[in-house]
Amino acid sequence: xxxxxxxxxxxxxxxxxxxxxxxxxxxxxxxxxxxxxxxxxxxxxxxxxxxxxxxxxxxxxxxxxxxxxxxxxxxxxxxxxxxxxxxxxxxxxxxxxxxxxxxxxxxxxxxxxxxxxxxxxxxxxxxxxxxxxx
Numbered sequence: 001x002x003x004x005x006x007x008x009x010x011x012x013x014x015x016x017x018x019x020x021x022x023x024x025x026x027x028x029x030x031x032x033x034x035x036x037x038x039x040x041x042x043x044x045x046x047x048x049x050x051x052x053x054x055x056x057x058x059x060x061x062x063x064x065x066x067x068x069x070x071x072x073x074x075x076x077x078x079x080x081x082x083x084x085x086x087x088x089x090x091x092x093x094x095x096x097x098x099x100x101x102x103x104x105x106x107x108x109x110x111x112x113x114x115x116x117x118x119x120x121x122x123x124x125x126x127x128x129x130x131x132x133x134x
Contacts, residue, residue, distance in 0.1 A: 071095035
């Protein structure tokens with residue numbers, strides 16, 4: 001649910017090159033696997049180029065990663081494959097998608113998490129209500 005809100009919010013603010021991934025990889029129009037109403041909406045509103053592949057594939061050359069899923073899905077190799085000086089917002093709690101120090105070592109210029117015991121904490125109690133609303 002948070003991922004849908006994040007994508008909607010970014011889209012409303014004018015970001016057009018958005019690719020949303022789930023466990024099966026990139027969500028795109030025409031994908032049959034693991035689709036529901038929310039993913040159908042995301043397929044229609046994002047990934048206009050209908051790129052296919054894994055999260056790792058989609059992150060190659062990307063400027064920003066926004067994660068609201070689960071611990072460990074983002075690796076140092078994925079961060080290193082992103083555009084120079086990428087931004088990593090690993091907001092999953094209680095454990096972020098990647099440890100902030102690992103993301104920094106891999107080349108991230110900015111890293112933020114949803115945890116109060118990590119530097120650059122984004123208070124999700126303030127952020128998520130707007131994100132959920134979209």
